[in-house]
Amino acid sequence: MTCAFDLDHYRELLRSIHAGGYRYAGFDAPPESGVAIVRHDVDLSLDAAVRLAEIEAEAGAWSTWFLMTRSVFYNLDSSEGERAVARLRELGHRVAHHAVWPAVDLDERFDRVVAWHNPDPEYMSAPVDGATNVMAAPWFNAEHYRSDSNQRWRHGCPHEQLARGEFEWLQLLIHPEIWAYGGATMGETMRSFLDADRAARLEHLRADRIDLA
Numbered sequence: 607m608t609c610a611f612d613l614d615h616y617r618e619l620l621r622s623i624h625a626g627g628y629r630y631a632g633f634d635a636p637p638e639s640g641v642a643i644v645r646h647d648v649d650l651s652l653d654a655a656v657r658l659a660e661i662e663a664e665a666g667a668w669s670t671w672f673l674m675t676r677s678v679f680y681n682l683d684s685s686e687g688e689r690a691v692a693r694l695r696e697l698g699h700r701v702a703h704h705a706v707w708p709a710v711d712l713d714e715r716f717d718r719v720v721a722w723h724n725p726d727p728e729y730m731s732a733p734v735d736g737a738t739n740v741m742a743a744p745w746f747n748a749e750h751y752r753s754d755s756n757q758r759w760r761h762g763c764p765h766e767q768l769a770r771g772e773f774e775w776l777q778l779l780i781h782p783e784i785w786a787y788g789g790a791t792m793g794e795t796m797r798s799f800l801d802a803d804r805a806a807r808l809e810h811l812r813a814d815r816i817d818l819a
């Protein structure tokens with residue numbers, strides 16, 4: 607088993623969570639023994655988010671999706687953004703807020719849970735008024751946390767440890783773009799994302815009745 611960042615291995619990761627006997631949980635209660643709290647920070651692509659969300663639903667999984675209101679890459683207020691939020695909810699997932707310091711735009715679209723985008727250590731774990739900060743205790747604990755940031759697992763891909771039930775509980779951060787777009791390196795994967803984004807934007811231009819002849 608090679609631990610590639612692709613959709614097949616994402617399915618394998620979900621099978622490992624199942625094999626390890628974990629049950630899915632969110633951020634509405636302190637983590638209990640035996641839970642897998644799967645979290646997604648959506649930095650770049652709502653398409654990638656919806657694709658992974660559908661794969662999770664097929665596997666009987668659910669997770670919490672952290673969406674940005676101030677992304678330079680996507681617009682949650684667009685029709686595409688509204689469709690993505692509706693689809694995530696319809697699939698049984700939770701939707702929370704991926705905030706850009708110091709702005710917190712918690713409106714009715716979001717559960718009252720915040721994950722900061724690229725946080726500095728000074729505020730990463732600080733309390734957030736009226737919301738749960740996912741990087742604060744008891745949800746965050748370094749031994750119970752794994753992240754795929756930049757296609758680099760600090761302690762290796764956790765799928766085998768999950769399958770063996772070695773984590774008492776785990777918060778698992780998955781960036782959907784890393785798995786949804788092809789590429790052996792982060793640079794290649796980002797270029798795949800940009801190619802797909804360009805094609806999608808050409809379609810938006812056509813839909814806006816721009817003459818592309």
Ligand SMILES: [Zn+2]
Binds near residue numbers: 609610615765
């Ligand atoms: Zn793996």
Ligand SMILES: [Zn+2]
Binds near residue numbers: 647648649722
């Ligand atoms: Zn982020």
